Amino acid sequence: MTTPRRAPTLEDVARAAGVSRATASRVLAGTGYASPVTRDRVSAAAGRLGYTPDPAARALVRGTGVRLVTVVCGTSPAVLDDPYVDRVVGAAARFCAPHGLGVTLHWLPTRDPARLRRLAEDRGVSGLILLNTTAAVLAAVPRTLRGRVASIGVGSPVVPSFDVDNGGGTAAMVRHLYATGRRRVAMVTGPRWLACAGRSVHAYRQVMREAGLPARLVRGDFTVHRARMAAREVLARWPDTDAIVGISDATALGVMDRLRGDGVQVPGDVAVTGFDDIPLAAVATPALTTATHPVAEIAAAAANAALSGGAVRPPTVFPSRLVRRLSA
Amino acid sequence: MTTPRRAPTLEDVARAAGVSRATASRVLAGTGYASPVTRDRVSAAAGRLGYTPDPAARALVRGTGVRLVTVVCGTSPAVLDDPYVDRVVGAAARFCAPHGLGVTLHWLPTRDPARLRRLAEDRGVSGLILLNTTAAVLAAVPRTLRGRVASIGVGSPVVPSFDVDNGGGTAAMVRHLYATGRRRVAMVTGPRWLACAGRSVHAYRQVMREAGLPARLVRGDFTVHRARMAAREVLARWPDTDAIVGISDATALGVMDRLRGDGVQVPGDVAVTGFDDIPLAAVATPALTTATHPVAEIAAAAANAALSGGAVRPPTVFPSRLVRRLSA
DNA sequence: GCTTGTGGTGAGAGCGTTTCCAGGTGTGCG
DNA sequence: CGCACACCTGGAAACGCTCTCACCACAAGC
Numbered sequence: 001m002t003t004p005r006r007a008p009t010l011e012d013v014a015r016a017a018g019v020s021r022a023t024a025s026r027v028l029a030g031t032g033y034a035s036p037v038t039r040d041r042v043s044a045a046a047g048r049l050g051y052t053p054d055p056a057a058r059a060l061v062r063g064t065g066v067r068l069v070t071v072v073c074g075t076s077p078a079v080l081d082d083p084y085v086d087r088v089v090g091a092a093a094r095f096c097a098p099h100g101l102g103v104t105l106h107w108l109p110t111r112d113p114a115r116l117r118r119l120a121e122d123r124g125v126s127g128l129i130l131l132n133t134t135a136a137v138l139a140a141v142p143r144t145l146r147g148r149v150a151s152i153g154v155g156s157p158v159v160p161s162f163d164v165d166n167g168g169g170t171a172a173m174v175r176h177l178y179a180t181g182r183r184r185v186a187m188v189t190g191p192r193w194l195a196c197a198g199r200s201v202h203a204y205r206q207v208m209r210e211a212g213l214p215a216r217l218v219r220g221d222f223t224v225h226r227a228r229m230a231a232r233e234v235l236a237r238w239p240d241t242d243a244i245v246g247i248s249d250a251t252a253l254g255v256m257d258r259l260r261g262d263g264v265q266v267p268g269d270v271a272v273t274g275f276d277d278i279p280l281a282a283v284a285t286p287a288l289t290t291a292t293h294p295v296a297e298i299a300a301a302a303a304n305a306a307l308s309g310g311a312v313r314p315p316t317v318f319p320s321r322l323v324r325r326l327s328a
Numbered sequence: 329m330t331t332p333r334r335a336p337t338l339e340d341v342a343r344a345a346g347v348s349r350a351t352a353s354r355v356l357a358g359t360g361y362a363s364p365v366t367r368d369r370v371s372a373a374a375g376r377l378g379y380t381p382d383p384a385a386r387a388l389v390r391g392t393g394v395r396l397v398t399v400v401c402g403t404s405p406a407v408l409d410d411p412y413v414d415r416v417v418g419a420a421a422r423f424c425a426p427h428g429l430g431v432t433l434h435w436l437p438t439r440d441p442a443r444l445r446r447l448a449e450d451r452g453v454s455g456l457i458l459l460n461t462t463a464a465v466l467a468a469v470p471r472t473l474r475g476r477v478a479s480i481g482v483g484s485p486v487v488p489s490f491d492v493d494n495g496g497g498t499a500a501m502v503r504h505l506y507a508t509g510r511r512r513v514a515m516v517t518g519p520r521w522l523a524c525a526g527r528s529v530h531a532y533r534q535v536m537r538e539a540g541l542p543a544r545l546v547r548g549d550f551t552v553h554r555a556r557m558a559a560r561e562v563l564a565r566w567p568d569t570d571a572i573v574g575i576s577d578a579t580a581l582g583v584m585d586r587l588r589g590d591g592v593q594v595p596g597d598v599a600v601t602g603f604d605d606i607p608l609a610a611v612a613t614p615a616l617t618t619a620t621h622p623v624a625e626i627a628a629a630a631a632n633a634a635l636s637g638g639a640v641r642p643p644t645v646f647p648s649r650l651v652r653r654l655s656a
Numbered sequence: 657g658c659t660t661g662t663g664g665t666g667a668g669a670g671c672g673t674t675t676c677c678a679g680g681t682g683t684g685c686g
Numbered sequence: 687c688g689c690a691c692a693c694c695t696g697g698a699a700a701c702g703c704t705c706t707c708a709c710c711a712c713a714a715g716c
Binding site for chain 1: 692693694695696697698700701702703
Binding site: 055056060070081086096102103121223257260283296 | 335378380382383384385387388393394395396397398408409411413414415417418421422424425428429430431432433434446449450451452551552556578581582584585588607608610611612613615624
């Protein structure tokens, strides 16, 4: 009877190549000296045996941790239920797989950013992606974490940050509405403390101001439920509204649902736009005009930054492209 | 100047409690003997120091791995892009976080299930969740993996499996259509090789047969794009169709979009139903009648099974509840 | 008295890796 | 020739944890 086929260790590779463990390690890591012939023999042996380094042993000796944590800031753990979070986690997991690193999800109360310290001290954590942070949270990032954190959605001078060009996308959207004759354009936003929402709102305000038009803002929270109520509020306050900019596709879909319920024609009476270009935007009624949001690319870039600990550069902004469909 | 606050180790806890490392380990793990007073002292010390065991060290010595891999079977890596996969990964990540385990994503070619062996031999892997598997893939699960695998979506005698009650949900749906007067009910399915799709189709066939009605089946693939084409095909082949059962909400939404484009009234001319109850189902036009699908619960249960290595029991079936809205 | 348990404890090995350090060779140069 | 210096290698010490094993004290049984 054969043994249950233990995974090959560095020791096995070294023995097969006729060198010491230290040498094998050096060759495989590509650090330090190694003669060409040893190099070949070691890599050959490793290939033949199908060697993969044990991430646990490696993490232990390097003191480097074994998982990437996606930290979602918010007022309650319910923020973890957002499909957006799942997309980020999925993309991060895809990125981390080749490194033998897993991904984990964690809720951080916005009111108590000090809890970040726990994560900073956890030896299992090799990097953090901060989602939906605030300036306060970013300020609470302990020094020991510098180089292991990346932020998605809010820029920072001390943490590498990544996001879609909310401002540019929203500005283009509002201009598009203007170009198609809309003048009484309202916006359903997200929570005020979210920076990405802030940038969108800012862009909206700016374009409207440039056009000499007043801003019409109603707060939402990214859920379709809240968006429905917001739509009603918009029409109650400004009955002549002829366009509503949703901060996200879910928001826009909620708005359209409400308008339809009230017998308002889209885009005939009121044009509606979203942001994100989720797959279902194309099959909404009418098909939703929106702007792209490369979530997966952004998450991968953030994961990379959180793991490679590069220098802090100005926030990386991913372009957003207008997708014109029927709703506006 | 203080040192950068190294995370406390078991050694530190032991010293603080005045016992040996071995004893501290026993107390914290709850294994073996320990007098009540020692127990108290150790737990107190651990609490005071904020001790968390290093997952890497623990995995190393226990030979237990450090991440849970979500294996998605399919013909191309594109299967990883399915939002459903992200939801499973997100839920698994939430479940694994307290254990210090990360989650990773991996594509397994349906044609080449032997590649599972690589994962089985990877010491970094402590458990596997198989998604969209086939009987062939399940048969290829190496013995060394028994007790560390769970399957979502397809049952197996050797692997604990979990899924929503596709059959029951679909049967209830078809009966609902029948009860509301629909007699010429078609179905847009998923790929034939997917077991979950098979169960839905089977249930549909059975209910139709019991009612003495012929089955009308068109294959889809869970994308809205394919669903649109499938809808057209349905109407081309059976112009008198008065209801279409979608295998998923995305499918149903695609179907509705096509019907609308063709000037067919929903639910006036044709009723349409989905499956999953995604948030956007409620804001579709018309609001989509569908069945619930507790993805997060299922994923958590599967993660638990893959990690705890319990005995193989008959597949665990999570109930699906009918959600009646306007489309049927 | 001596054995046999049984509850409680600590010394120490070992998990697989990286890395420091102490050697070796050889080559070039004074 | 002697010495520096580059190149190459292996021994061994960590990293933080679990777990086997040996040990000690005490009680019960012959």
